[in-house]
Amino acid sequence: MSAKYDNYKDKKVISIGTMSEITGLSERQIRYYEERKLIFPHRTKKGTRKYSFNDVERLMEIAEKIEEGVQTFEIRKEMLKKDKEIRDNMIRGQLNARFGIPKSPYDK
Structure with missing residues (x-):
């Protein structure tokens, strides 16, 4: 596409x-x-x-x-957690791409 x-x-x-x-x-x-x-x-x-x-x-x-x-407040809480995880993964990916920093200590 x-x-x-x-x-x-x-x-x-x-x-x-x-x-x-x-x-x-x-x-x-x-x-x-x-x-x-x-x-x-x-x-x-x-x-x-x-x-x-x-x-x-x-x-x-x-x-x-x-x-x-x-409940809606639980859904919102879950959505915020999910959004934070996505942002954290994007930042880790950018750091890895730029500086070769692995996503976790167990990544090679």
């Missing part, structure tokens, strides 16, 4: 109505998850929410967890 198509999943182009149709969640549920800081739509100058395909995936994960009985 060419570089110009690599970030299509990040582009915020989906309206809340379409997002509701894709995920099966109500617009009210989607707004609630935004209030709980589980999802972060882009806002146009007129205030319209726009979502990405990555947001679709995230909402589906959230809906599954809610169905399993997981």
Whole structure:
């Protein structure tokens, strides 16, 4: 795939109505998850929410967890932990690439 198509999943182009149709969640549920800081739509100058395909995936994960009985604050805590792990791995990778520092003491 060419570089110009690599970030299509990040582009915020989906309206809340379409997002509701894709995920099966109500617009009210989607707004609630935004209030709980589980999802972060882009806002146009007129205030319209726009979502990405990555947001679709995230909402589906959230809906599954809610169905399993997981509370929104627990989901947020897990998301923050996951984001931190991703950042830490990226930093370790950059350090390794730049200075040859292994990811862990057990890496060779």
